[in-house]
Amino acid sequence: MMEGLDDGPDFLSEEDRGLRAVNVDLQSDAALQVDISDALSERDKVKFTVHTKSSLPNFKQNEFSVVRQHEEFIWLHDSFVENEDYAGYIIPPAPPRPDFDASREKLQKLGEGEGSMTKEEFTKMKQELEAEYLAIFKKTVAMHEVFLCRVAAHPILRKDLNFHVFLEYNQDLSVRGKNKKEKLEDFFKNMVKSADGVIVSGVKDVDDFFEHERTFLLEYHNRVKDASAKSDRMTRSHKSAADDYNRIGSSLYALGTQDSTDVCKFFLKVSELFDKTRKIEARVSADEDLKLSDLLKYYLRESQAAKDLLYRRSRSLVDYENANKALDKARAKNKDVLQAETSQQVCCQKFEKISESAKQELIDFKTRRVAAFRKNLVELAELELKHAKGNLQLLQSCLAVLNGDT
Amino acid sequence: MSAPVIFDRSRDEIEEEANGDVFDIEIGVSDPEKVGDGMNAYMAYRVTTKTSLSMFNKNEFSVKRRFSDFLGLHSKLATKYLHVGYIVPPAPEKSIVGMTKVKVGKEDSSSTEFVEKRRAALERYLQRTVKHPTLLQDPDLRQFLESSELPRAVNTQALSGAGILRMVNKAADAVNKMTIKMNESDAWFEEKQQQFENLDQQLRKLHASVEALVCHRKELSANTAAFAKSAAMLGNSEDHTALSRALSQLAEVEEKIDQLHQEQAFADFYVFSELLSDYIRLIAAVKGVFDHRMKCWQKWDDAQITLQKKREAEAKMMLANKPDKIQQAKNEIREWEAKVQQGERDFEQISKTIRKEVGRFEKERVKDFKTVIIKYLESLVQTQQQLIKYWEAFLPEAKAIA
Numbered sequence: 136m137m138e139g140l141d142d143g144p145d146f147l148s149e150e151d152r153g154l155r156a157v158n159v160d161l162q163s164d165a166a167l168q169v170d171i172s173d174a175l176s177e178r179d180k181v182k183f184t185v186h187t188k189s190s191l192p193n194f195k196q197n198e199f200s201v202v203r204q205h206e207e208f209i210w211l212h213d214s215f216v217e218n219e220d221y222a223g224y225i226i227p228p229a230p231p232r233p234d235f236d237a238s239r240e241k242l243q244k245l246g247e248g249e250g251s252m253t254k255e256e257f258t259k260m261k262q263e264l265e266a267e268y269l270a271i272f273k274k275t276v277a278m279h280e281v282f283l284c285r286v287a288a289h290p291i292l293r294k295d296l297n298f299h300v301f302l303e304y305n306q307d308l309s310v311r312g313k314n315k316k317e318k319l320e321d322f323f324k325n326m327v328k329s330a331d332g333v334i335v336s337g338v339k340d341v342d343d344f345f346e347h348e349r350t351f352l353l354e355y356h357n358r359v360k361d362a363s364a365k366s367d368r369m370t371r372s373h374k375s376a377a378d379d380y381n382r383i384g385s386s387l388y389a390l391g392t393q394d395s396t397d398v399c400k401f402f403l404k405v406s407e408l409f410d411k412t413r414k415i416e417a418r419v420s421a422d423e424d425l426k427l428s429d430l431l432k433y434y435l436r437e438s439q440a441a442k443d444l445l446y447r448r449s450r451s452l453v454d455y456e457n458a459n460k461a462l463d464k465a466r467a468k469n470k471d472v473l474q475a476e477t478s479q480q481v482c483c484q485k486f487e488k489i490s491e492s493a494k495q496e497l498i499d500f501k502t503r504r505v506a507a508f509r510k511n512l513v514e515l516a517e518l519e520l521k522h523a524k525g526n527l528q529l530l531q532s533c534l535a536v537l538n539g540d541t
Numbered sequence: 542m543s544a545p546v547i548f549d550r551s552r553d554e555i556e557e558e559a560n561g562d563v564f565d566i567e568i569g570v571s572d573p574e575k576v577g578d579g580m581n582a583y584m585a586y587r588v589t590t591k592t593s594l595s596m597f598n599k600n601e602f603s604v605k606r607r608f609s610d611f612l613g614l615h616s617k618l619a620t621k622y623l624h625v626g627y628i629v630p631p632a633p634e635k636s637i638v639g640m641t642k643v644k645v646g647k648e649d650s651s652s653t654e655f656v657e658k659r660r661a662a663l664e665r666y667l668q669r670t671v672k673h674p675t676l677l678q679d680p681d682l683r684q685f686l687e688s689s690e691l692p693r694a695v696n697t698q699a700l701s702g703a704g705i706l707r708m709v710n711k712a713a714d715a716v717n718k719m720t721i722k723m724n725e726s727d728a729w730f731e732e733k734q735q736q737f738e739n740l741d742q743q744l745r746k747l748h749a750s751v752e753a754l755v756c757h758r759k760e761l762s763a764n765t766a767a768f769a770k771s772a773a774m775l776g777n778s779e780d781h782t783a784l785s786r787a788l789s790q791l792a793e794v795e796e797k798i799d800q801l802h803q804e805q806a807f808a809d810f811y812v813f814s815e816l817l818s819d820y821i822r823l824i825a826a827v828k829g830v831f832d833h834r835m836k837c838w839q840k841w842d843d844a845q846i847t848l849q850k851k852r853e854a855e856a857k858m859m860l861a862n863k864p865d866k867i868q869q870a871k872n873e874i875r876e877w878e879a880k881v882q883q884g885e886r887d888f889e890q891i892s893k894t895i896r897k898e899v900g901r902f903e904k905e906r907v908k909d910f911k912t913v914i915i916k917y918l919e920s921l922v923q924t925q926q927q928l929i930k931y932w933e934a935f936l937p938e939a940k941a942i943a
Contacts, residue, residue: 351780358775365768372761379754386747393739398907405914412921505781505942512787512939519932527925534918537911 166190169287169302171280172200176272180204181233183279187302193294194303201305205232208279210308211286214297222447222485223492224292225500227285228436230278238268256385263381263417270421274429281433342490348497349445356438363431370424377416384409401537408533412526419522426515434504441500448493451486458482566592566671568686570664573656575643576607582644583607584656586663590686596678602687608635610691611663617681618670623826624833626894628902629676630669631822633662661811665819672905723838727892733899734831741824748817755809762802769795783942790938794931801927808920816913820906827902834891841884848877 166189173184186200212229215221242264249257286292301308384406391402458479465475572587589603615632622629639655671677671686685691725731769792776788855870 347780351778354778355775355780358771358778362768362771362775365764365771369761369764369768372757372764375757376754376761379750379757382750383747383754386743386750390740390743390747393736393743395736396903396907398910401911401914405918408918501781505784508784508787509939509942512791512942513936516932516936516939520929520936523925523928523932527922527929530918530922530925534915534922537915537918 167287167293169280169283171276171283174272174276176235181272181275183276185283185302193299199303199305201302203301203308205230205279207301207308208282211297211301212282215286215292215295216443218295221292222451223444223489223496224289225437225440225444225496227282227289227292228433228440230275230282233271233275235268235271238264238271242268253385253389255388259381259385263378266417274425278433344494345445345448345490352438352442352445356435356442359431359435359438363428363435366423366428366431370420370428373420373423374417377413377420380409380413380416384413404533404536408529411529415522415526415529419519422515422518422522426511426518430507430511434507437500437504441497444493444496448486448489451482451489455479455482455486566590566594566677568664568667568671570660570667573660580644583609584643584659586660588667588686596683598687604686604689604691606685606691608633608640608659608663609693610685611666613691613693614670614681614685615666618676618679621679621681622676623829624836626830626834626891626898627673627675628823628826628830628898630666630673631826632666633659658811658815661815662819665815669819669823669905673901723835723842729896730831730834730892734828737824737827737831741821741828744817744821744824748814748821751809751814751817755806755814758802758806758809762799762806765795765799765802769793769799787938787942790935794935797931798928801924805920805924808917812913812917812920816909820909823902827899830895830898834888834895837884837888837891841881841888844877844880844884848874848881851877 168188170186171183172186175182181204183203184200185203186198187194188198190197209229212226215226242261245257245260245264252260286295286298292298387402387406387409391399391406393399394402458475458481462472462475462479465472567590569589569591570586571589574585574587576583576585585605585607587603588606589601590597591601593600612632612635615629619629636655636659639652639659642649642652643656670682676682772788772795773792776785776792779785779788851870851873855867855874858867858870
């Protein structure tokens with residue numbers, strides 16, 4: 136059964152492309168435009184076609200495409216994080232790994248249980264699961280695209296050499312995923328960072344702006360995390376209820392075809408209603424997922440990236456203060472003074488550079504966040520209204536028929 | 542041996558007309574009240590009857606009854622009417638767990654729910670029972686509805702709804718184990734039995750799906766409430782004023798929607814799910830009635846076999862020339878001839894009754910399902926209308942984020 140989906144054709148219709156990158160309100164400009172024009176789902180990986188249009192002289196052509204996989208996006212993201220020059224910027228969060236495991240498992244279970252249900256039920260469920268698979272697929276494409284668009288929109292990051300290689304080099308980048316040792320190193324680095332984070336954030340900031348931002352981000356991040364989890368659970372319950380409508384519709388249909396009294400017409404009509412209303416309920420769940428859950432998940436990642444920026448700034452402040460102390464000591468002992476002076480200057484410059492760009496980044500973050508929430512909340516409300524009205528119409532017309540019958 | 546099916550047309554027509562009357566009687570079960578303390582406590586329910594039928598002393602009256610009283614009523618009716626082919630509506634199930642919580646005094650939502658579920662079930666039970674033209678005439682039913690004091694029903698353990706069901710099922714098993722296959726002269730009965738078997742299966746399946754829906758809807762309600770709180774917190778920590786306000790509004794909307802889900806789950810259950818479970822138990826009663834008919838036939842058939850044996854015995858006695866034994870044999874033959882005639886009459890009667898009962902049952906079923914389905918759809922309509930109201934109010938708030 137998986138074969139039908141494996142050598143996938145172009146899953147992305149024209150209209151879908153306009154709807155993507157919804158979580159970020161970006162000024163796209165002619166100098167550099169990036170999007171994911173196509174994607175293919177294979178057995179255990181997804182292949183994204185990254186399409187670039189640029190008038191910049193850095194590229195050999197004005198328009199070109201390459202094929203990239205998830206690991207290569209991660210490589211690019213990590214190269215930004217590890218680059219000291221970018222310490223003062225919010226690094227756009229990496230897209231999450233495409234995860235079709237749950238969906239695949241369900242499709243497999245369906246295949247195994249084929250004998251135990253009616254042909255009609257089986258077809259219904261298969262369609263449902265395929266739609267689910269497609270939805271997950273579209274989401275992962277959107278998330279990878281948002282990452283690239285954020286980089287392309289950033290005045291500094293868009294000039295990054297690795298980014299250009301990523302966009303242009305039409306061979307495999309051969310970025311192996313991190314091996315065990317490297318993953319362990321990462322783990323320890325993160326541990327140290329969070330331990331550090333606790334110590335460092337204890338220091339009250341002289342600068343009001345950053346002090347406020349730190350307090351704000353710490354709380355905001357936790358609340359977004361909670362809201363994201365609860366939104367997820369709500370959306371999934373919605374989907375379960377929609378699935379129940381499916382089974383109820385099938386049962387009513389069976390009752391209707393078997394019944395010899397004139398209530399059979401009733402059953403058949405109501406079965407039809409449940410089938411239709413179920414599709415709407417499933418769409419409600421999917422739209423809530425897209426406009427609410429995904430939005431919150433995205434800002435969970437972004438607020439983490441913003442926190443990371445604050446941490447880097449705090450770290451550089453500590454380094455600066457330590458360099459000052461070292462300089463005083465050196466002057467007192469009158470030993471290695473020049474070395475200490477240079478070191479102190481470097482730290483000072485680094486700190487000031489980070490502070491300056493961080494301020495702007497955090498202001499931009501707020502602007503983006505407000506715009507994204509506005510867009511998504513408006514669209515959420517509009518879609519909820521659309522679906523409720525659709526549902527209402529279905530129900531009322533069904534009632535009209537049934538009441539006319541009695 | 543096959544039985545001719547005789548219909549007494551004129552008597553039937555008269556009864557039909559009586560059935561055509563609008564049954565002007567309405568029963569309400571309300572005001573559950575805990576009486577007593579500890580393990581001897583029980584719930585007393587008010588049973589109110591409103592009627593214009595002349596057989597009752599007043600037009601409106603009420604009494605207090607406890608659950609075992611209902612079971613007692615049912616057992617009396619079942620004993621009198623089931624074995625002659627009347628479909629006696631089954632009483633609600635006993636529930637040790639549910640009742641213990643109430644007795645012990647747990648004032649939580651699950652025991653309130655339990656009491657409400659039981660109250661509604663008792664009401665539906667009585668409504669169905671009084672709709673039955675024959676049962677309505679029964680003095681025990683009238684006593685139950687009218688008299689202020691009712692003798693305590695004893696032995697309700699064995700005669701609860703489940704108890705009756707067990708009896709019915711045992712009878713069914715006995716019938717299945719019969720080696721003599723009944724020679725069904727009337728295909729109608731076979732057809733109907735098959736139909737009810739199919740209906741039973743389908744209703745069970747539908748009921749399971751609706752129960753799942755109730756469960757998921759309750760989950761959805763809980764998760765929506767949790768999200769609402771979380772969104773409110775998020776709104777509090779958001780430092781952009783307009784967005785903060787919009788998020789608080791979102792939280793309010795979601796809270797209202799949670800209420801909506803709860804109400805809908807209520808309707809899912811009390812309107813739809815309970816109807817289905819009532820009918821599953823009603824069909825068990827119908828099946829029981831069919832099985833009683835088989836038992837009746839068995840009795841008749843046995844009588845015929847015994848009569849044959851007695852005749853053979855008589856013939857033997859005549860050959861052996863034992864005058865006093867011959868007389869005894871002749872007496873026995875007369876006795877069994879009477880039993881055979883009675884058996885045939887009983888069988889014809891039960892067959893006739895069942896035909897009528899099934900006709901009435903099917904009419905009721907059609908009406909019930911139509912009414913309930915429409916009521917249920919109307920609840921769904923209400924939910925959607927409310928949703929539209931809430932989201933229409935929220936939309937301008939979202940657009941106001943600047």
